[in-house]
Amino acid sequence: MEPKQRMCVVGASGKLGRYLVGHALDRGYEVVGVCREQSVPKLADFEGRITVLPGATDDRDVIARAVSGCDAVLTVLVPWGRNHYATGTAQAVLDHAHPGARLVFSCGWHITRDGKDVYSRKFRLYAAVFGRLAKLTRVVDVDDQVEACRRIFASDTRWTVVRGSDLEEGDSQGLPVWSRHVGDPILASNLTRRVDYARFMVEAVANDALVHEAPAVVGRLTPSALAHAGRIAQ
Numbered sequence: 001m002e003p004k005q006r007m008c009v010v011g012a013s014g015k016l017g018r019y020l021v022g023h024a025l026d027r028g029y030e031v032v033g034v035c036r037e038q039s040v041p042k043l044a045d046f047e048g049r050i051t052v053l054p055g056a057t058d059d060r061d062v063i064a065r066a067v068s069g070c071d072a073v074l075t076v077l078v079p080w081g082r083n084h085y086a087t088g089t090a091q092a093v094l095d096h097a098h099p100g101a102r103l104v105f106s107c108g109w110h111i112t113r114d115g116k117d118v119y120s121r122k123f124r125l126y127a128a129v130f131g132r133l134a135k136l137t138r139v140v141d142v143d144d145q146v147e148a149c150r151r152i153f154a155s156d157t158r159w160t161v162v163r164g165s166d167l168e169e170g171d172s173q174g175l176p177v178w179s180r181h182v183g184d185p186i187l188a189s190n191l192t193r194r195v196d197y198a199r200f201m202v203e204a205v206a207n208d209a210l211v212h213e214a215p216a217v218v219g220r221l222t223p224s225a226l227a228h229a230g231r232i233a234q
């Protein structure tokens with residue numbers, strides 16, 4: 001029998017992280033989760049089925065231990081505070097994961113890899129207001145996630161950055177569809193079930209076509225995805 005593949009989920013206790021852990025277990029991975037000490041109880045449902053390493057996700061020692069021996073690392077990139085939390089998290093994963101490991105990171109549509117994304121006025125307005133509020137309150141640092149992704153894009157590891165649309169809770173609608181650029185008609189609905197966003201990240205691990213890609217995803221049953229599927233079928 002083949003030994004189980006080992007997957008690390010960095011940021012395992014959040015809403016996305018818990019879906020990632022669930023999908024990983026369903027697919028037979030051995031799972032190591034990293035989350036803040038105070039959030040360990042949020043993983044109670046998985047007790048006995050995963051190994052949890054408590055700690056900040058930008059703690060290089062914690063990450064080094066967590067990713068040791070892992071075939072894949074899924075990272076929930078969150079730009080909390082003003083101390084480069086997301087950048088520190090990404091850098092720790094890039095530095096400590098073993099060279100052949102598949103690395104999959106989450107972020108939003110606002111991250112652009114090649115500058116060819118086209119954003120609607122509504123999206124730009126929301127991003128500007130959110131960014132300003134975030135800066136004022138010092139709770140979130142949008143530029144931190146931008147820098148984290150810049151470093152990932154420049155790295156020669158086997159990365160994928162999955163850019164999430166707006167997210168909602170609800171039952172799975174299946175694997176989201178994706179496109180290289182925000183602004184492509186297939187993405188117009190800008191909505192994905194969080195459970196499916198997580199599924200896309202977990203399935204990206206085994207999909208070599210997504211290495212060095214930054215897919216922007218949208219729910220497969222959204223009107224824009226269905227319209228696209230209809231056009232292809234014609």
Ligand SMILES: NC(=O)c1ccc[n+]([C@@H]2O[C@H](COP(=O)([O-])OP(=O)(O)OC[C@H]3O[C@@H](n4cnc5c(N)ncnc54)[C@H](OP(=O)(O)O)[C@@H]3O)[C@@H](O)[C@H]2O)c1
Nearest residue numbers: 011013014015016036039077078080106107108164165167
């Ligand atoms: N929300 C959206 O609509 C949306 C849209 C597109 C993309 N995304 C992307 O999806 C990913 C998950 O985002 P989410 O909004 O769905 O939230 P989420 O899954 O609940 O994740 C939030 C994460 O932030 C951590 N966190 C919360 N407060 C913190 C603090 N003060 N210091 C350090 N860590 C803290 C949480 O850990 P604890 O469990 O320890 O609190 C959790 O791991 C992100 O990469 C985001 O960019 C989200």
